[in-house]
Amino acid sequence: MTAGTGIETSDNLAEALRRLRRREARRRGQSELTYREIAAKTGWSIGIIGAYFTGKAIPPTDRFDVLVALLGATPAERGMLATARDRVSEDRRRKPKVPSPRAAPNQLPAVLSGFAGRAHELGELDRLLLGQPEDGRVAVVSGAPGVGKTTLVVHWAHRAASRFPDGQLYVNLRGFDPDASPVPPDEAIRAFLRAMDVPPHRIPAVRDELAACYRAEVADRQILIVVDNARDTSQVRPLLPGTASAAVVVTSRHRLPGLVVSHGAHPVSLDLMSxxxxxxxxxxxxxxxxxxxxxxxxxxxxxxxxxxxxxxxxxxxxxxxxxxxxxxxxxxxxxxxxxxxxxxxxxxxxxxxxxxxxxxxxALGESAAHLFQLLSLHPGPDISAAATVSLAGRPPAETRRGLGQLTAANLLSEHVPGRYALHDLLRAYAAGLAGQLDPALRRAAVTRLLDHYVHTAHAAALLVHQHLAPIPVPLDPPAPGSRPERIADGPEATAWLSAQRRVLLAAVQDAAGTGFDRHAWQLTWSIDRTLDLGGHWYDLAHAWRAALDAAGRLGEPVAEALSHRMLAVVNTQLGRHEVAHRHHQQALAGYDLAGDRLGAAHTRRSLANQCWRQGQIRAAVEHGEQALSLYEATGDRRGEAFALNDVGWYHVLLEEFDQALDRCERALDLFGEIGDRVGQAHAWDSLAYTHHHLADHERAVECYHQALALFREIGDRYEEAATMARVGDTHEAAGEPRRAVAAWASALDILQSLGHPDAEALDAKLQNAKGGR
The missing domain is CATH 1.10.8 (Helicase, Ruva Protein; domain 3)
Structure with a gap:
């Protein structure tokens, strides 16, 4: 680059971008733009931006131009950076890739006993999928329902698993499920990425970036991908990895000729047995x-x-x-x-x-026959033994005997221990039988089932997220015969919510569509935090949309306002800021109409967070101050403390340090009075950040260590790492490079153990620091 800019003419594009970012920060007299702030200004995912700044990805032309303009590059510098980008891209194309250790998922369903025949089809799959990669390794096994497509493919996949040492992925797209919508390709890709241990924070929200991330993870892997029960070509095409090292086998009732044309897929037709x-x-x-x-x-x-x-x-x-x-x-x-x-x-x-x-x-006994009918009322995709007890409304021992009879008769499959599923033909047959039952009996069974899920999910949520506000649509006692599960502690609650995620989401949609609006809303409220922390934001947005409609039908204005607020929060996470703003405004209007000032305070605080993410710091302060006033008026001291800390943080970003210290110190005192150690940790961290920017490095380190002790006590590993990384920044600013390197290394160890995307940027910072010593 030009002399005196601080940016070298180098093939190290990532370093050039980072230096440009720091120079622009100095020019503006503020801290460096965070990845989150850049994401808010560009609409790109944090994971993609982090990849650009750590040299893991090369920005395409359109993004590159926006990125360097945002970072304050002159036209001459843009041209030179573009040249460096192109040179790095060319070098990467020439450089042999060295694979790094990656997770080897094994998602194949259990192989079914008693498999027989199909020798010709097994041989065809061997020939098509175990041959030379350049032949194109995609096969489509098609045939009528019940003809054994899944059984054949799963049997073959287990037999061939050793030929795919980097793992086996499996997804049931439910293309012809009579009681559920087909799985969208985006959802299937996210499930694949999670199976390959990609952290939720690194999974992009934008569809094109999501597909690119998936292809990058699968690239060069010797991996088998089983795509079961596909409805059409459009559902499958995004799941094809585009790498010769992977093999894909698809099952469908249709032949999917589009895949044959576009991807050279090999058709395998499965007929009736001889x-x-x-x-x-x-x-x-x-x-x-x-x-x-x-x-x-x-x-x-x-x-x-x-x-x-x-x-x-x-x-x-x-x-x-x-x-x-x-x-x-x-x-x-x-x-x-x-x-x-x-x-x-x-x-x-x-x-x-x-x-x-x-x-x-x-041939079934009366109890098992009745259970078979009732199982068709469950929204799927599978059901646990405990939930079946509530559905049946019978004693547990009797219900478990019925499950045993149904599995023995092959009318039900126990595809994993303790979880049961109906084949779609059997579900359709059972549903026809259930249609002959008295409507009141069917409704009572569904009520027991939904009560089971709502009460268990609610109890689990309270164990995991102990500061949840009271539910605005309170729970009634469970219906007679419903037996919600008893969950002992937080880890068990987390495991239950994770295992039941797909079932609970299906239950929300089914409840909202069949007149069980109260259950739909309560269930969404109960799973909100778990889905949010897991990065399942698309699922969460879909659930809150159904909950919002349900709240409207219930005539519950507070629940309706809260639904708008939660839709605003999740759309902010997805970078849909216009949609989020509309829901924030509707939430405020609803709370105002209901006279709910506490709800309005929560909404102002989340609106401030949205403004911060968009880089509108002054607006964030204004909304944060309004939230603070409302918390004070309602006597919500915890909300007041968090609002104080938020506003203090925003003042730091505006370099208004006196105001920042005042707000953060008041927040710390208030958190101490109410005994909220999580809040105290965050307040200490904010105070440290403020002292760092006031060049009081000794005091900053003292405050950081107070925060670290609390984060370690409460077990928040990510916040511990983030705080430790800022300790390193303070040591660097104080002219103590050895201490800075030690702190960064400690933070990096934690981030790498968590698989967090922040590890990439911190690793680059650490290597640069070591190289300069």
Whole structure:
């Protein structure tokens, strides 16, 4: 770059950008723009911006121009930086990549016992997916429902797993689920990234950046990706990694010709089993001797099962559970059932599978048969044994016996220990039976189930997030027969909320769509903090949208205002600032109408946070001061303390240090009076940051160490690392480089153990500091 700018003409583009960032900060007389502030000004994700400043990614032309303009580069410097960018990009293309240790996920479902036949299809998958990478390793296995697509692919995937040492990813896209919407590609990608141990903070919100992040993580991995139950090409295409080292196998009821055209996918058509394969399947499940003893009966069972693997499995399970019943007698029963259902036949051999289902269903005991009907009322994707007890409204021992009977009859699968799922054909059959039940009985069962989820989720949320405000739509006692789970402590509560995430989200949507508005709102409130901390912001926005509509139908103005506020918060996280602003304004109007000044205070505080993220610091101060006044008026001392600390932080950014010290010291005193150690830690950190900018480095370090002790006591590892990194900054400013390096190294160890994206920037700072010694 030009002489005297402090930016070297170097291929180290990341260092050039960082120096330009520091120079622009000095010119403006303020602290460096944080990644979050740059994200607010550009609309890009923090993870992408961090990658630019640490040399992990090269900005494209359009972003590069905006970035360097934001950092105050002159036109001449922009040209020179562009040249450096292009040179770095070319060097990276030429430089051989050295793979770094990465998580090897293993998401394959459990392999099913009794697999038989399909030798030709297994050989085809071997040929197509285990051959040379340049041949294009994408296969689409298509076929009718119940024909065994998932069973085949999962069996093959387990057999081939050793050929994919970097892991196996699996997702069920629920393309044809009768009771749930198909999984959006973005959601599937986020699940894949989490399986590869990508921290939530590094997962972009913008769709194009999300897909790019996924492709970057999969690049050069020898990994198998199983995409099950796809509805159409558009649902699958974003999940294709675009790297020759990965193999992808897709299952669908459709042939997906678009993938064949656009990605060279290889079609594998799966038909009904042959008679020999059907006989082999029955032999595997019943024993060869029993099958060979009654060949005519076996032929009849195969005929009545339409050679459909799912129907054959159900029939075999019926025979296996009653060893005294001959196969001839079973064939006769099946023929009778077929006669009873002949009026429902539509001429399609596959439709006759209901004969097999009805025959196995009729063989169930009364309790298990009733449970089978009720399971179709669950929104999915699976259900725990504990939730099934509440759904059934029967004693736990009886319900567990029913689950055992259903799994033994192959009418239900226990795909992981303690969690059960219905095949979609069986769900449709069960739903038809449930439709004949008394509507009041069905509603009572759904009420028990939703009460189970609401009360358990609410109790778990209170254990994990102990400062939650009282729920504006209070809980009624659970309905008779509902047995919410008892959760002992915070770790158990966290594990429960995590395991039930997909189920709870489905329950919110189902409740909102079937007249259970109170449950929909309460459940969303209960899972909000967990989804937020986990970075599941798209899921959270979807849930609060349903909750907002539910609150409107309930006529609960405070709940409606709170829904607007939470939608504002989550849209701020997603960088949708215009949408967030509208919801903030609607929340304020709602709280004003309801006369709820505390709700208005919370909203002003979150509006201040949005303004800060957008770089509107003066507006952040104004909204923060309004929040402070409202907290004082309502007597909410914890809210008052946090608002004081927020406003103090904003004053630091404006270099109004007297005001900053006043607010932060008042916040610290108030947190001390109410015994809030989390708040005290943050207040000490803010005070330290203020003293740092006043060049009182000794006092800054003292305050930082007070904060560190509290963060360690409460177990907040990220805040401990962030504070320790600022300790290093203070030592550097005080002319103590060795202490700075030691503090940064300590912070880096924590961030790396957490897998946090801030580790990249701190590592670069540490290496630069070591290089300059």
């Amino acid at each position: 008679a020999d394969e059907s006989r082999a399947l029955l032999s595997r499940r019943l024993g060869a001797a029993r099958v060979e003893a009654e060949p005519a009966a076996v032929d009849a069972i195969i005929e009545h099962s339409a050679r459909l693997p799912l129907a054959l499995a159900v029939a075999a399970a019926r025979a296996r559970t009653d060893a005294l019943l001959t196969l001839s007698a079973l064939a006769d029963e099946l023929a009778e059932a077929e006669q009873r259902l002949s009026a429902l036949a539509v001429g399609d051999a596959l439709s006759d599978v209901q004969t097999v289902f009805s025959w196995s269903y009729q």
